[in-house]
Amino acid sequence: MQIERIRIRNFRAFRDVEMLHIPRLVTMVGANGTGKSSLFSVFGFLRDAMNTNVRTALVKLGGSRGFHEVRSRNCDGPIELEVAYRIRPRQPLVSYSVSINLDRSGKPIVEREILRYRRGEHGKPWHFLDFKRGKGYAVTNEITEVKKAADLDREEQETLKSPDLLAIKGLAQFERFPAVVALGNLIERWHVSDFHISRARVEPEAGYAEHLSREGENLALVIEYLHDNHPKVFSTIKNALQKRVPGITQVESKQTEEGRVLLKFQDEAFADPFLARHISDGTIKMLAYLTLLYDPDPHPLLCVEEPENQLYPTLLEELVEEFRAYGQKGGQVLISTHSPDFLNAAHLEEVFWLQKHGGYTTIHRASDNQQVAAYMADGGRMGHLWKQGFFKGVEPEG
Known part of the structure; x- marks a missing residue:
């Protein structure tokens, strides 16, 4: 269109x-x-x-x-x-x-x-x-x-x-x-974006989401969906993020025993990954835009x-x-x-x-x-x- x-x-x-x-x-x-x-x-x-x-x-x-x-x-x-x-x-x-x-x-x-x-x-x-x-x-x-x-x-x-x-x-x-x-x-x-970085940092309850929401609160769920269902798209997003944010080597969503989904970022300088709530605003926002731009069903x-x-x-x-x-x-x-x-x-x-x-x-x-x-x-x-x-x-x- x-x-x-x-x-x-x-x-x-x-x-x-x-x-x-x-x-x-x-x-x-x-x-x-x-x-x-x-x-x-x-x-x-x-x-x-x-x-x-x-x-x-x-x-x-x-x-x-x-x-x-x-x-x-x-x-x-x-x-x-x-x-x-x-x-x-x-x-x-x-x-x-x-x-x-x-x-x-x-x-x-x-x-x-x-x-x-x-x-x-x-x-x-x-x-x-x-x-x-x-x-x-x-x-x-x-x-x-x-x-x-x-x-x-x-x-x-x-x-x-x-x-x-x-x-x-x-x-x-x-x-x-x-x-x-x-x-x-x-x-x-x-999609009319009203993206809020603070909303994207939340740890949502386990669920299912194919597309980024208007405010971005389901970012962790969409990353999980892409990782499991569209590995090539997920790899493209991850590679594009790595080029723009020095040190980032991995992005992943992990489900906790309490039924929450955590968005994690791995920095090459550290052994343990960072949770989304501890990562920079620019990294979160860039990931959100890449998720929108490489959506398999745009x-x-x-x-x-x-x-x-x-x-x-x-x-x-x-x-x-x-x-x-x-x-x-x-x-x-x-x-x-x-x-x-x-x-x-x-x-x-x-x-x-x-x-x-x-x-x-x-x-x-x-x-x-x-x-x-x-x-x-x-x-x-x-x-x-x-x-x-x-x-x-x-x-x-x-």
Whole structure:
């Protein structure tokens, strides 16, 4: 999957913004408060809304005020989100849009929900799902099988049991709606990282985990799973960690008699291994990123905030290359950073910057700035240009 366009209206700092021509690797910069985290929240919100409902997802994001806290300040009208993507290269561009508003009693509802795809640059898009306030239709055809509008097999659906449910939540459970199933599978597998090193140090109860969780508290379980089920992947992760952290010769998970799983690191200078709670922050974080990047069943989308924290600056260029390689293998990575060293490894077309005007955020693509593009063509590096003030309205952290 590759997301190519995002449209956001009335969502936190985004009054009305659109990101176009989104590459496999996106690096975003901006001052604190410009909305980098809010952009990632769009993906987390859609995933949470699909797993639960819109009302619960709004409360998770905005607290007790829910909709009123998430909707842009001093703005009326619905929250509107649209994501346009291709499941595979050269397949039709698919777009999913959802509009969220309040009913007469002040409760959040799904006002409109549409899944459509465009056959060409100028063709009228066909709707594969169209719901208004919980009632509508879905198409049972495969997207790639439809040649003309008359071939669309629309199936009217009964009203959803609650107006705050997404139609894709229910319909994605049925194989006869392949376009909806494909979208549901993608959203469920998005990974929006909110990694906490302290959470990754915990000694979890024995269990089973194939993928790193959002906060990383199951890191020991995932390492155990990879060691037992994907030894080649585990060896790749271990070797990559050894290159970045001097002295580390082994990583392993061990289960105690009390049913806890311990994450241990062996340093060549010492006979006894170190437990995760005694290892450096940078080592834990690097292991977590490598676990994400070499996942045998990778996520279609990774969102990672400030990966440079706790990592030595010289390691960042290699990390950027690994994020880029993840995208080249079919995934997509969105990163926010405050590090010129990290940005120096980014390509011109991969960089966007966020800027606030009158309380609302705008998004700028570096390649659209002729001066920045000219300096990069002459061998400039993006982090140096940022520090020299070429990103209008953006200042790097002190």
